[in-house]
Amino acid sequence: MMKLYGYFRSGAAYRVRIALNLKGIKVEQISRHLRNGEQRDPAYLKINPQGLVPALVLEDGTVLTQSLAIMDWLEETQPNPPLLPKDPIRRAKVRAFAQSIACDTHPVQNLRVLQRVKGLGQDDTAWARAINLEGLTAANELIKGEKGPFCFGAEPTLADICLIPQVANARRFKADISGLTRLQEAIKACEAHKAFQDAEPEKQPDAE
Amino acid sequence: MMKLYGYFRSGAAYRVRIALNLKGIKVEQISRHLRNGEQRDPAYLKINPQGLVPALVLEDGTVLTQSLAIMDWLEETQPNPPLLPKDPIRRAKVRAFAQSIACDTHPVQNLRVLQRVKGLGQDDTAWARAINLEGLTAANELIKGEKGPFCFGAEPTLADICLIPQVANARRFKADISGLTRLQEAIKACEAHKAFQDAEPEKQPDAE
Numbered sequence: 426m427m428k429l430y431g432y433f434r435s436g437a438a439y440r441v442r443i444a445l446n447l448k449g450i451k452v453e454q455i456s457r458h459l460r461n462g463e464q465r466d467p468a469y470l471k472i473n474p475q476g477l478v479p480a481l482v483l484e485d486g487t488v489l490t491q492s493l494a495i496m497d498w499l500e501e502t503q504p505n506p507p508l509l510p511k512d513p514i515r516r517a518k519v520r521a522f523a524q525s526i527a528c529d530t531h532p533v534q535n536l537r538v539l540q541r542v543k544g545l546g547q548d549d550t551a552w553a554r555a556i557n558l559e560g561l562t563a564a565n566e567l568i569k570g571e572k573g574p575f576c577f578g579a580e581p582t583l584a585d586i587c588l589i590p591q592v593a594n595a596r597r598f599k600a601d602i603s604g605l606t607r608l609q610e611a612i613k614a615c616e617a618h619k620a621f622q623d624a625e626p627e628k629q630p631d632a633e
Numbered sequence: 634m635m636k637l638y639g640y641f642r643s644g645a646a647y648r649v650r651i652a653l654n655l656k657g658i659k660v661e662q663i664s665r666h667l668r669n670g671e672q673r674d675p676a677y678l679k680i681n682p683q684g685l686v687p688a689l690v691l692e693d694g695t696v697l698t699q700s701l702a703i704m705d706w707l708e709e710t711q712p713n714p715p716l717l718p719k720d721p722i723r724r725a726k727v728r729a730f731a732q733s734i735a736c737d738t739h740p741v742q743n744l745r746v747l748q749r750v751k752g753l754g755q756d757d758t759a760w761a762r763a764i765n766l767e768g769l770t771a772a773n774e775l776i777k778g779e780k781g782p783f784c785f786g787a788e789p790t791l792a793d794i795c796l797i798p799q800v801a802n803a804r805r806f807k808a809d810i811s812g813l814t815r816l817q818e819a820i821k822a823c824e825a826h827k828a829f830q831d832a833e834p835e836k837q838p839d840a841e
Contacts, residue, residue, distance in 0.1 A: 474774030475733055487722055491736070493701075494728035501721045513709045514695055520702035525683055528699070528736045538741055541763075545755050552749070566682035 427452045428482040430472065433629035436531050436590035437492040438479040442629075443586045444496045446620035448503050452481070456631035460536070493527055496583060508583045519577050522567045522584040526591045530560025534594065550598055557600040561591065565605035573607070574614035581618060589615050593626060635660045636690040638680065641837035644739050644798035645700040646687040650837075651794045652704045654828035656711050660689070664839035668744070701735055704791060716791045727785050730775045730792040734799045738768025742802065758806055765808040769799065773813035781815070782822035789826060797823050801834060 429445070429452045431438030445452055457463040457478050465476050473480040473490045481489045489495050500508050509516045532538070534556040539549040568576050568584070576584035592612055595602050602608065615621045626632055637653070637660045639646030653660055665671040665686050673684050681688040681698045689697045697703045708716050717724045740746070742764040747757040776784050776792070784792035800820055803810050810816065823829045834840060 475737070475771040477737070483722075489722075489725045489729065491729035491732040493732055493736070494725045497728055498721055498725040501724065513706055514691075514697075516709065517697045517702045517706040520705055521697065521699035524699040524701055524735075528701070528740050529683070529685070532736050532740050533746055541760075545753070547753050547755070555749075563683040 427484060428455055429453070430455050430457055430469070430480040430482070431478045431629075432457055433626040433632040435478045436535070436594055437477070437527075439590035439593070439624060439626060440492045440527075440586050441479045441481065441495050442624035443589065443621055444499055444508060444583075446623050447506060447508065447581060447586075448499060450499070450503065454630060456629075458631070493523070496586070506580070508581075508586065510577070510582070515577070518567075519582045519584045522564060522576060523587040525564050525567060526560060526587040529563075530556060530591060531587075531594075533560075534598070553594070553598040554600045557591065557595040557598055558602065561595055561600070561602050561605060561608060564588065564591075565602075565608040568607050568611070571607070573610045576611045581615060581620070585611060585615050585621075588612070589621055635692060636663055637661070638663050638665055638677070638688040638690070639686045639837075640665055641834040641840040643686045644743070644802055645685070645735075647798035647801070647832055647834060648700045648735075648794050649687045649689065649703050650832035651797065651829055652707055652716060652791075654831050655714060655716065655789060655794075656707060658707070658711065662838060664837075666839070701731070704794070714788070716789075716794065718785070718790070723785070726775075727790045727792045730772060730784060731795040733772050733775060734768060734795040737771075738764060738799060739795075739802075741768075742806070761802070761806040762808045765799065765803040765806055766810065769803055769808070769810050769813060769816060772796065772799075773810075773816040776815050776819070779815070781818045784819045789823060789828070793819060793823050793829075796820070797829055 429441060431454060457469055463469065470476055472488055475490060479492055479495065481495050483489065489498055496508060509519055534553040539553055542552045543549040571577050575581045576588060588611060637649060639662060665677055671677065678684055680696055683698060687700055687703065689703050691697065697706055704716060717727055742761040747761055750760045751757040779785050783789045784796060796819060
């Protein structure tokens, strides 16, 4: 069985949990407690020198890191059900949405950056709230013209997988995203889907 | 002919220029001057609601955004020469390296974030220097065991495409990356390659 190093509250690990659930793949979950700095333990740095979660350890010991790279690997090796449409243009649209969150939003408000903001004597919660609001407002624009109920149609894709963990952060930092109607429709569809429900932070073994 | 909206100094646009050169694809370049805020013009926001460069406009008017999504589309539709290895595990390794830069490094030190840091009365150059040093140090670890001269072997990949624009930033912010020996080997190989040379910021029509 594969091992997933994660943390209940890590948005990037949350994405991989959803993807694994959608594909029906069971893994052993191992927690690295981010607030206690466990991801910086020398033993864990041997697994992932970036000192970040998630890391997926395959049965032969190969370590894969970076949530998007892990999900591309999953998609390439276990294509059903698909996380991406078949048409190259549609794939690019789904990926661009996912990256608007995974590149332009999530990393700018993760624990590492917020600790840096706090270390400068600044309000890290206000920073995180602004980044979440800006990022999700742009994400809503990207799917305004798309049919629902999910971000890109009738089935969940990589876009929804990246959206939901970011929404958890937006709520935690009290960013008001209630007016983003197309996004709200997708959130509702995801929250009614078992693969998303089972991946929720509060339901993980290491939840506090 | 396709149109690439970019900016000579944008690291994300620089990536796409390298990828297009490697694939031998010519495009019309259109500049959006980031420091003058041209990417926030209402006309440009219709093209990319995220207000970021790059955006690639296909011949039929379809707009693709996000550099990694654009490069995945290029790879899927014009696979030769490849930007990724064939083996799924190797692909995941190259992608993880690329994302360690495109997700965890670049967006945390881009103009938008530095303006926010400066707006808080903080030293944006010190911020950018620290982020570049941290990100490229981790990137060096990821390829320590890989044969050169490029990041992942004898030919350039998506990893090198993401590396070189980040190195341009590291130099601009005076991050000392001289001790990252495996990374330096890859940088040298890229700097000797015409596809990388022709994509350099200073050689673009909008360079200042």
